[in-house]
Amino acid sequence: METKKTEKANIEKLRFPIAAIGLLFIGSMVLATLSFTKGVEKDLRTKSAANSVEIEFLLENAPEVTPPPVQEVPYEPPVDENIIPEDNKDLDTSSRVIVPPPPPPPGDSLIVEVDPPVIDFPDVEATFIGGAAAMQKWIAENVQYPQASIQMNEQGKVYLSFVVELDGSISNIAIERGVSGDLDKEAKRLVRKMPKWSPGEAKGKKARTRCRLPINFTLN
Numbered sequence: 001m002e003t004k005k006t007e008k009a010n011i012e013k014l015r016f017p018i019a020a021i022g023l024l025f026i027g028s029m030v031l032a033t034l035s036f037t038k039g040v041e042k043d044l045r046t047k048s049a050a051n052s053v054e055i056e057f058l059l060e061n062a063p064e065v066t067p068p069p070v071q072e073v074p075y076e077p078p079v080d081e082n083i084i085p086e087d088n089k090d091l092d093t094s095s096r097v098i099v100p101p102p103p104p105p106p107g108d109s110l111i112v113e114v115d116p117p118v119i120d121f122p123d124v125e126a127t128f129i130g131g132a133a134a135m136q137k138w139i140a141e142n143v144q145y146p147q148a149s150i151q152m153n154e155q156g157k158v159y160l161s162f163v164v165e166l167d168g169s170i171s172n173i174a175i176e177r178g179v180s181g182d183l184d185k186e187a188k189r190l191v192r193k194m195p196k197w198s199p200g201e202a203k204g205k206k207a208r209t210r211c212r213l214p215i216n217f218t219l220n
Helices: 007-061 131-142 147-151 181-193
Strands: 156-164 170-177 200-202 205-217
Touching (some): 131 181, 170 181
Antiparallel strands (some): 156 205, 200 205
């Protein structure tokens, strides 16, 4: 009687070869993985060594740069332009003593002279010595008619005011109403050149009095 082979028995025969092939495949994969890892590590070590050699070569051949020496600038104190050194050579305020002036001796007093006031309306008027007629004659003999006024036909009265001092001299001459610049200057010159007057009086004493005088300029 023949023994019948089932399909299950045929599969049992193939189990061992398949397992062996699987182990072989797994071993090959493990071996390949280990070989690749060792190669990568070797390449990394090689590249790292090459880079180190290149850096050392560059450091050895790089020129040494010496920094420039630092120049020390001497300190100079600021100078004020408004101070002149020559003027300060002999200044020594620490040992200088300011001595105040001595007081005036007892009994002496400071005398301040004050001009007496000018009186406009005195008791006795100041007059030209010799009277009005003598004054008119003196003016006619001393007048110098300005040439420019003659050419411009300038005529008229110049009114002046002035002060007759205690000694009869004349001061404080002023033009109260003029005609022209040239005639006004000539009128002031005449009054300034006049001889001394007889001073006026107030309360029985000589006084500074103010006088007013018109000088008439006419062309014949």
